[in-house]
Amino acid sequence: MTAEFAASDADAKPLWLVRDELPGALDGAARGWAEACGFDGSAGQLCLLSDGSGGLAGxxxxxxxxxxxxxxxxxxxxxAAVALPEGAWRIETWPDGVDRSEAALAWLLAQYAFGRYRKADGAKARLVPPEGVDAPRLIAMAEAEFLTRDLINTPASDMGPDALEEAARALAGRHGFAVEVIAGDDLLDRNFPMIHAVGRASAQAPRLIELRRGESGPALTLVGKGVCFDTGGLDIKPAAGMKLMKKDMGGAATVLGLAQMLVATGAAEGMRLRVLIPAVENAISGAAFRPGDILTSRKGLTVEVNNTDAEGRLVLADAMAYGAEAEPDWLVTMATLTGAARVALGPDLPPFYCDDDAAAAAIQAAGLAQCDPVWRMPFWAPYEAMIEPGIADLDNAPAGGMAGSVTAALFLRRFAAGAAHYAHFDIYGWQPSAAPGRTQGGVQQGARALLAALPELLAR
Incomplete structure (x- = not known):
């Protein structure tokens, strides 16, 4: 779906943002009406104003x-965008502390509604872009967010590996990416054994989706976890644990949204942009991989499978090793990877991991500035021993349950060697209950933070 501002301010109605005092521009009748309605500027309070002849004045x-x-x-x-009547609106007053770009982006995000299976409408009021904001950039951000939300919100019946590939191909066609897909037993022939092992039990073949754009400049490789549904495999989840597992491809949805954003804002120009998505369903059949299996990864490291429900790091590892072979300047992984991250920081604040202190500071600061908060967590070296089981090089699910997000990040880092810099985002990708600008359901996390931080990251 598209995001849009008001086409013109010619017929736009005025909207006054009020903290405590009514604006001086109000005439006596409007002021009296507001006072009679009990309007006092309390947060979220709305008062429509009449023009005195049955029309809307503001x-x-x-x-x-x-x-x-x-x-x-x-x-x-x-x-306000949701509560106001349909039509064009312009903001007349800006109280201290109200950021114009955030306000404008909020207005755009309020337009989202997921209407694939029933009619649904977002906000119908349209905002005249405030002076000083970069309206095309904000539209690009909002539309990238809408893409990510749509992909996550679509159930696995309509968003399996086949459909995720179709979505990636559609994006590639719109934005000039070359596409290559390796699927089924070709994964074994091309040395992606762990992607194949995790996805081989599904009715839809596992695959690695690759998008490329740009021939010169710094290289950015984005890897997104594309587990289109996660039963947990033979270590099957309980019913409650499977309820949201259509969102386990949230990392893939996020890197596709970010790729679109990079192109639409012009940030992709002058860089080599690559997107890698291991797309699988972690299903159960006679072909399913088993607890206790030892898999040999693309990198050659062996992995003991101590829990088939820790499959995301397995498919990411093969894709990361492949991406790192080209020695990109930055390798970034996005994944709905661990419940431990949610326990630590909740659904709104995804942790990220990065060894470069200055880069990590830039990402965190950019996240706050873009209303896309992320929080740095450590690659804590003393925990390396927790992912070394003894019978194989690595353990995909260390016993004990402690530091689950950290040990998962440490596991992934073993496959980033070759990239000059690496960052990992352990996102949730879901809004548990509706909030301003975010309907309940799929949500994008970390993408705007990366977009804003990239100029500094790629200069390193």
Missing amino acids: ALFGMGKPDGKAGRERFFLAK
């Missing part, structure tokens, strides 16, 4: 105290 929207609810919630102004 509206007041409460922002509350700077340290109150509006200050705590990202994209707070999306509440």
Whole structure:
């Protein structure tokens, strides 16, 4: 779906953002009406204003105290976009502390609705782009987010490995990527044994999807976990654990959204951009891989499978090793990888891992500036022993259950050798309940942070 601002401000109605005092521009009748309605600028309060002849003259929207609810919630102004009547609106007043770009992006994000299976509408009010904002860039961000949300929200019945490949090919066609897909037993012939092992039990063949764009400049390789549904394999999840497993391809959805964003904003120009997606379903059949199996990865490292439900790191490892062989400047993984990350930081704040202190600081700062927060966690070297089982080089699911996100990141880092820099994002990819600008369901995390930080990262 598309995101849009108002085409013109010619017929736009004024919207006053109010903290405590009514704007001085209000005439006496409007001021009296607002006071009669009990409007006091409380956070989220809306007051529509009449033109005196049955028409709409404008509206007041409460922002509350700077340290109150509006200050705590990202994209707070999306509440106004949803509440206002259809039509064009322009913001007349900007209280201290209200960021214009965030407000405009919030308004765009409020337009999202997932309507594949029933009619659904997002906000119908359209905002005149505030002075000083980069409207095309914000539209590109919002539309990339919509792509990611649509992919995650689509159930596995319509978003298996076949459909994920189709989505990647569609994006490639729109934005000038070359595409290569290696599927089924060809994965074995081309030395992707762990992708094959995880996906071979499914009715849809496992595959590695590769997109490439650009012939010169710094190289950025994005690897996204594409587990289209995760039963847990033979270590089967309980029913409650499978309920959200259509989102286990959230890493793939996020790197596709980010790739679109990079092209649409012009950031992909002058770089070699590569996207790798191991697309599988972790299913159960006589061909399923088993607990206790030892797999030999593309890199040659052997991996003891101590839990078939820790499959994401296996498919990522083969794709990462392949990506690292080209020695990119940056290798970035995005994956809905561990429940431990959610226990540590909750659904809103995905952890990321990066050995480069300055780069990590740039990513974290960019995330805060773009309302796309991420939090750095450590590649804690003393825990390396936890992923070394003795019978093989690596253990995909260390016993004990401690430091699960850290040990998963350490596991992945073993396959990043060759890349000049590596960062891993352990995202959730899901909004458990509706929030301003974010409907319940799939959500993009970390992509805007990376977009904003990339100029500094690629200069390193």
